[in-house]
Amino acid sequence: xxxxxxxxxxxxxxxxxxxxxxxxxxxxxxxxxxxxxxxxxxxxxxxxxxxxxxxxxxxxxxxxxxxxxxxxxxxxxxxxxxxxxxxxxxxxxxxxxxxxxxxxxxxxxxxxxxxxxxxxxxxxxxxxxxxxxxxxxxxxxxxxxxxxxxxxxxxxxxxxxxxxxxxxxxxxxxxxxxxxxxxxxxxxxxxxxxxxxxxxxxxxxxxxxxxxxxxxxxxxxxxxxxxxxxxxxxxxxxxxxxxxxxxxxxxxxxxxxxxxxxxxxxxxxxxxxxxxxxxxxxxxxxxxxxxxxxxxxxxxxxxxxxxxxxxxxxxxxxxxxxxxxxxxxxxxxxxxxxxxxxxxxxxxxxxxxxxxxxxxxxxxxxxxxxxxxxxxxxxxxxxxxxxxxxxxxxxxxxxxxxxxxxxxxxxxxxxxxxxxxxxxxxxxxxxxxxxxxxxxxxxxxxxxxxxxxxxxxxxxxxxxxxxxxxxxxxxxxxxxxxxxxxxxxxxxxxxx
Numbered sequence: 303x304x305x306x307x308x309x310x311x312x313x314x315x316x317x318x319x320x321x322x323x324x325x326x327x328x329x330x331x332x333x334x335x336x337x338x339x340x341x342x343x344x345x346x347x348x349x350x351x352x353x354x355x356x357x358x359x360x361x362x363x364x365x366x367x368x369x370x371x372x373x374x375x376x377x378x379x380x381x382x383x384x385x386x387x388x389x390x391x392x393x394x395x396x397x398x399x400x401x402x403x404x405x406x407x408x409x410x411x412x413x414x415x416x417x418x419x420x421x422x423x424x425x426x427x428x429x430x431x432x433x434x435x436x437x438x439x440x441x442x443x444x445x446x447x448x449x450x451x452x453x454x455x456x457x458x459x460x461x462x463x464x465x466x467x468x469x470x471x472x473x474x475x476x477x478x479x480x481x482x483x484x485x486x487x488x489x490x491x492x493x494x495x496x497x498x499x500x501x502x503x504x505x506x507x508x509x510x511x512x513x514x515x516x517x518x519x520x521x522x523x524x525x526x527x528x529x530x531x532x533x534x535x536x537x538x539x540x541x542x543x544x545x546x547x548x549x550x551x552x553x554x555x556x557x558x559x560x561x562x563x564x565x566x567x568x569x570x571x572x573x574x575x576x577x578x579x580x581x582x583x584x585x586x587x588x589x590x591x592x593x594x595x596x597x598x599x600x601x602x603x604x605x606x607x608x609x610x611x612x613x614x615x616x617x618x619x620x621x622x623x624x625x626x627x628x629x630x631x632x633x634x635x636x637x638x639x640x641x642x643x644x645x646x647x648x649x650x651x652x653x654x655x656x657x658x659x660x661x662x663x664x665x666x667x668x669x670x671x672x673x674x675x676x677x678x679x680x681x682x683x684x685x686x687x688x689x690x691x692x693x694x695x696x697x698x699x700x701x702x703x704x705x706x707x708x709x710x711x712x713x714x715x716x717x718x719x720x721x722x723x724x725x726x727x728x729x730x731x732x733x734x735x736x737x738x739x740x741x742x743x744x745x746x747x748x749x750x751x752x753x754x755x756x757x758x759x760x761x762x763x764x765x766x767x768x769x770x771x772x773x774x775x776x777x778x779x780x781x782x783x784x785x786x787x788x789x790x791x792x793x794x795x796x797x798x
Contacts, residue, residue: 440483
């Protein structure tokens with residue numbers, strides 16, 4: 303397999319997340335025959351390529367156990383969650399969580415390792431790369447290691463299982479008490495057991511699993527990657543450990559130099575993991591600030607060093623967050639989308655987001671409800687994805703711009719988020735967002751040097767509006783903007 307065939311030429315690539323079990327079941331119903339990874343119709347893959355995605359993340363391809371499915375079916379608190387997402391769900395629609403795995407081999411129901419290899423080759427033929435899950439913190443409770451290597455897990459005692467039944471249980475075989483996988487702020491995930499990174503043999507074994515995964519794909523999204531940072535692990539479990547990520551990442555890169563690591567990470571530990579070797583880290587902070595619907599916190603976040611931002615994963619939804627269609631009203635949705643996806647970094651889109659779907663599908667459900675596309679949102683993402691194909695938005699130079707009051711008592715200048723993309727060959731793009739519920743005015747300082755004697759043309763690529771301004775005026779005052787609430791512009795700028 304030629305690992306370099308599909309390497310993206312984009313410095314700021316686009317990622318599309320697919321819930322594999324739900325997707326294949328949906329395709330099977332649509333095409334009237336069982337669809338596995340080996341048999342995904344060409345037209346489905348061609349459409350993903352036409353949309354401009356560089357990466358396809360197949361969530362949930364790994365083998366899971368019967369115990370995980372049993373727990374999912376028996377937990378009363380999940381029943382209401384299932385009912386809200388899929389009112390007509392049946393027992394057969396409930397599966398194990400894809401994060402409670404028993405082996406890093408592809409489920410036979412999905413096509414097995416061979417089916418995944420064929421799927422990956424077909425992605426490569428279309429210029430796309432394959433991303434898979436890696437779950438370093440825990441395994442399923444019926445993973446073979448529980449029998450073969452029980453010391454790979456965090457052990458508990460009788461006092462803990464009595465006082466914290468939500469964090470400990472007995473292993474399926476024998477009398478050992480094992481901790482559930484968890485983070486330090488919540489009760490444990492009762493379908494998993496916690497790996498003990500204070501055990502050097504466990505670290506070696508996990509590295510071996512990572513090597514097996516790296517043979518099957520072009521990159522991994524590492525689930526809750528910050529949980530096995532030494533300081534976090536000690537705070538959670540009181541156990542000292544040697545750093546895991548720097549050595550593990552270096553070992554993979556010795557074998558596969560172009561392999562990509564993405565970290566799901568929170569608690570302001572993004573830069574820590576970038577320094578330990580991760581190519582990209584989740585940017586939950588930008589998402590949270592967009593939820594506040596105030597421009598200044600968003601602008602302040604975008605003041606971070608470009609080196610950090612370039613390695614951030616920008617998103618408006620994923621399987622852990624509510625649907626963007628539910629979270630953001632339509633006008634706010636467009637404004638938030640332009641800030642998110644026209645900023646530097648990896649652009650992360652979630653299955654169903656492009657259609658404006660509203661149901662958040664629990665990870666233990668393998669069938670999606672019937673939903674209908676929202677025309678307004680579908681049109682927004684169609685325009686947005688077309689623009690993201692422009693070379694300047696994939697490889698250009700990004701710069702946050704300064705906005706100034708339009709007059710002395712004008713406070714609404716503070717409602718703007720504006721930035722530009724520059725490229726010597728491909729021109730200039732100016733993105734303007736009034737991220738507020740008020741009509742707002744400002745002057746925006748432009749970064750294009752000496753404009754004297756030039757006519758500057760602005761064409762809005764979102765709505766087709768055009769106007770021309772004198773270079774001298776722009777240089778002296780900046781570009782005057784008077785923008786409605788949540789108004790947006792994506793100007794292609796040309797100077798003559």
